[in-house]
Amino acid sequence: MTNAQLFEIAISWFRAQQWEPFPFQKRSWEAFLEGRHGLLNAPTGSGKTYALWLPIVLDFMKKNPAYATRHQPGLKAIWITPLRALSLEIRQSAERVTRDLGTQLTVGIRTGDTSPAERAKQKKQMPDLLITTPESLQLLLATKGYPALFRNCSAIIVDEWHELLGTKRGVQMELGLSRLRALSQDLRIWGISATIGNLEQALEVLLGPYTVAMQNSVLIRAKLNKQISVKSIIPPEIETYPWRGHLGLRLLEEVIPIINNSRTTLLFTNTRSQCEIWFQKILEQHPEFAGEIAMHHGSINKETRVWVEQAIRNESLRAVVCTSSLDLGVDFAPVETVIQIGGPKGVARFFQRAGRSGHRPGKESVIYFLPTHAIELVEASALKKAVATQAVEDRMPYLNSYDVLVQYLTTLAVSDGFYPGELYEEVRQTFCFQALSREQWQWILNFLVLGSQSLQSYDEYKKVEVEADGRFKVNHRGIALRHRLQIGTIVSDAHLLVRYQKGGYIGTIEEWFISKLKTGDVFTFAGRNLEFIRIKEMQVHVRNSRKKTSKVPSWMGGRLTLSAQMSQLLREELYSAGMAIGAQSEEIKALKPLFDKQRIESIVPRPHEFLIETFKTTEGYHHLFYPFEGRFVHEAMGSLLGYRISLLAPVTFSLAFNDYGFELLSDKAVDIQQVLDNDLFSPDYMLEDLQKSLNATEMARRKFRDIAVISGMVFTGYPKKGVRMKHLQSNSQLLFDVFKDYEPDNLLYQQAYTETFEHQLEEGRLRRALERIARQEVCWKTCQRPTPFSFPIITDRLREKLSSEKLADRIRRMAEKLMKR
C-alpha cells in the first residue's frame, strides 16, 4: 500500500467517527510514515493520541499486507505514559484503531499495577502494542534476554514528555531510549508535549543532540488557537482586603455564584492543605453543597480519586477542590469553569489548568483567578499578559545525573551485562551525558565494581563484577533482587499509609508531618478530622474525631516558585502602576488604594529602580529588598547578601522571602549605604560566597537523599512487599556525613551540591538578577512603619537563620535562651 492509500484509510476512519482530522494530526501521520522522528506539541484533549496511534497501525499494515489474516506476535510499539492512571484511556483509543482497521494487533498494559500473573504472561508473549511507564520500561531492561523483546519494535511514543523533562525520570527515559535505539533497527521515537518554552530543546533531549534521529526529525505544533479567557476576582473592598495571606477564604462567597452558574467547576489550589481547608469551609458555609462537591489530591487513596474522576465525567458533581493531581490527562468534558486560587507560579501550569475547562476543540476555556492577598492581583494581571503572548516557561533538563547513570548501568548488569566500550558511546549520545568525559565514565565503572576508586585488600564490596571477557555483570541474586525492587523509586519523602485502626485505608502522608504529632493530636486529612493513635509498620493508625483542630498537614511539595518569564511579566505589570490610567489593566487600577498607601513612605518602583526599604518594629530592624524574581532566587540572594554583610561585622539575620522580595531581620540596623558602597550585590565570586553562606550544606543534604536512593546506596525497604532489609537500612543523612568526612570528592556527593546550585538556587537566574540590579538605580527608603509591599514578607513565620557567628557561639546563645525560659 502506498502512503496515499494509507492516508485515505486514516481519513475515512476519522470521518466514520464524525470527526475531521486537524492539520497537526495529518502532519504527524505523514512524518511518521516517512520514517521520521519527532515531537508533537499538542494539549490534552486535542486528539493527540490518534495523531500517533493511527500511523503506528498504518505503518504495520504497510509492512504486513496480509495483516487481516496473519498475525506475527511480538512487541511492535511502546507507548510511555508518566501516569499509570492514564493507561486505560490510552488503551481504549489504541484498541479502537486496531479493531476498526481490521488488524489483529493486541494492546497490553504493563505498570506497577499489573498483576504478577499478567506480567509472567507478557514475558512469554508480549502484546503487539505495549502501554507502560518509564519505570516499568527500566524493569524490562533488567530482565534476562531483553534485547530479543525489542528487536522488532518499530516505534516508541513518550506521552506528556514535558512532565518527564526536567526530572530524573526524564533522564531515566533518555538512557532507556539510547538502549532501544541500539537494539532495534527501525525505531521511530516520538514525544508528545504540552506547550513549554523550550520545545526545540525538548526534542533534542528526547532524541539526543547529535544523533542521526535528530537530523531526521520534525517538531509539529498543534496551533489550535484555543480561546482562553482569564477573569480576575477583584475583592469588592480592596481597601480592607488583607495585605498578606495564602488561603483566600475571604473571597469564598464570590466563588459560590460561579459554581452555581456552571455545569462543573474545578477549584485549583496550590497545596494539599489549602485544598483541605477550602473544601471544609465551602461545606461549612454552604451545607447545601453536601454530596455535590468533592476533593481530589495526591494523598487521597486511589479508589476515592478514581471515584471523583468518574463523578466529574458523569456530571454528578458541581465542584471539585483539587491540586495539581488533576492537572494531567483524562478528559473531563463537563468541566465548564476553572478557578485558580492563589498564584499558579507558572504560566504552563496556568494554561494547562485553564485547558481543563471547555475541554473540547473549539470551545472557549474560562479560568478565574482568585487572589489570596491584594498584591497577588498584580500576578493575575501578569498572567493575562502571559496567556495572550504564550509566554510559557522552560523545563530545564538535568545534566550529568550520575545517580541515574549508576542505576541504569546496574540495571543492564543485572540482566545481560554490558561492555563498557560500546555502552560509553551510547550513553554519550544522550542529552544528559553528552559531556561525560572518559575520566568520569571510568569513575562510574570503578564505583560499580569497587564501590570506590581504589582497590583495598580488606574490602568486601560486592555489586557488579567484571567477567573474563570484559563484560560487566551482576551475578549475585540478592543484589539483583534488591536492585529490581529499587528501580524507579519515585523519590519523595517517606510516605506512610493512613488508616483507621479498625481497617480502611484513607491515604498517604509524609512522614515528617506525622513525626510532629503526639498520640491524641487531631489533624485534618482527606476532609476528615482524625485523631492520631500510633505509627505501626509504616502505617499511621487513626480514628475519627469530633474535636476542632487547626492542624492541617502542609505538604513540602507545596512551596512553588515563580518562573523567570513570569517574574519578568510580574515586574512589567508592577511598573505599569506608574503609567497613565489608560495603560493599566483592571487589576492594577483596582490596586490604586494599595499603591497610594505604598507611596506614602516609599515608592512603587519603576523599570530602572531597585527598591530597598528599612524600618524598625518591636521585632527588630527590617531590611527589605524587592527583586521580584521568585522565592528560590530570593532565598539564594538573601543568603548571599546576608553572608556578605556578615563579613563586614558579625551579625545574625533571620531571612524571610516570598515571590516578590526578601527580608533580612536583625537586632541591629545594617547601614545600607555601606552595603552599596561595598558593592555587595556584585555577581563576582557569587558561587564561592553562596557555598560559604550557611545553608548550602543543608540544602545539599536534602538533595543527597534522592541521590543516595537512586544510586542504590540506601535501601528503602519494601514493607508492603514483605521484603525485609532492616539490617541494610541506613539513612542518607548519616551517609552524607560520612561522605563529607571521608570521601568529599565522590561524584555522587558532589552532585548534591551541583543540583542545589543549579536546580534549587537557580544559580543562572540569580546571576542574571544580580546583573540586572547592577544596572538599576537603587532607591533606599527609610520608613516609619511597614509598607504594604513589605507586609506579606515580614509576617512570614517560616524563616531561615543566617549567621556569621561561630557554631560554638551559636550553641552557647541558643543554650542561654533555653535557660531563660
Next chain:
Amino acid sequence: MVHPLQIHGQHFDLHPSGVLFWRERQLLFVSDLHLGKVTHFRKYGAAVPLQAIPGNFSLLDECIGHFNPKGLYFLGDLFHSHMNSEWQLFEDWVRGTGLTMVLVSGNHDVISPLKYESLGIAVVGEVVMDGFLFTHHPQERDGYFAVSGHIHPAYRLRGTGRQSLRLPCFFKSARQLILPAFGAFTGMHALTRKKGDEVYAIADQQVIKI
C-alpha cells in the same frame, strides 16, 4: 579540648571524639564502635566510603596518644556484625597497640568471646570499680554510678526561627552517664532532657556543656 567532669570525687575527661578518660585509674572508655558495619553494607552493595574504616582506628590511636591510658574498655557494640574482613584490621590494630583491653559485651557483639580472648581481650557482662558500674545498656543500680552506651545519645537544640541543631552528646543524669557512639557511620538518637540532667554536646572538636 576536653571537658572535665567530677563524679563522686573521681575525675573524668570528656573528649570530643566521644571517649571518656578516668584520671585516677588512667583508663579509657569507648562505646559503640560498630566496627565491621561499613564492610557489612559494602558487602551488600552499598558503597559507604571505604576510608571510614581506617578512620575509626586512627581516631582511636589519636585518643590513646592523647591520654596514654593503662587500659581500654569497650562498652559494647564493638563489632557490628558477624565476622568480616574488618576483623583482621582490628586484630592487627590490637596487636600493634599493646594495651590491656576489656569488652563489656553488647547486643551487637555476636562474635564468639573466644575470638576476643585469643587476642587477649577479656569479655565480660559488666565491670564494677570503686562504686562505678560499667555496662552496655543504660541501667541504674542502687549504690552505683552507672556508665554505659548503646543508645547513641544526641541532643537537639532549637533556636528562634528555624534554627535547629542535632549534636552527639554525653548525657548525664543523677545516677548515670551515657557515652556517645564512637564509630563513624553509626547514627544518633535524640534524647529529651529532664530536670537534673546534664548534656555535654560535641561540636567543632569541642565538648560544650549545655
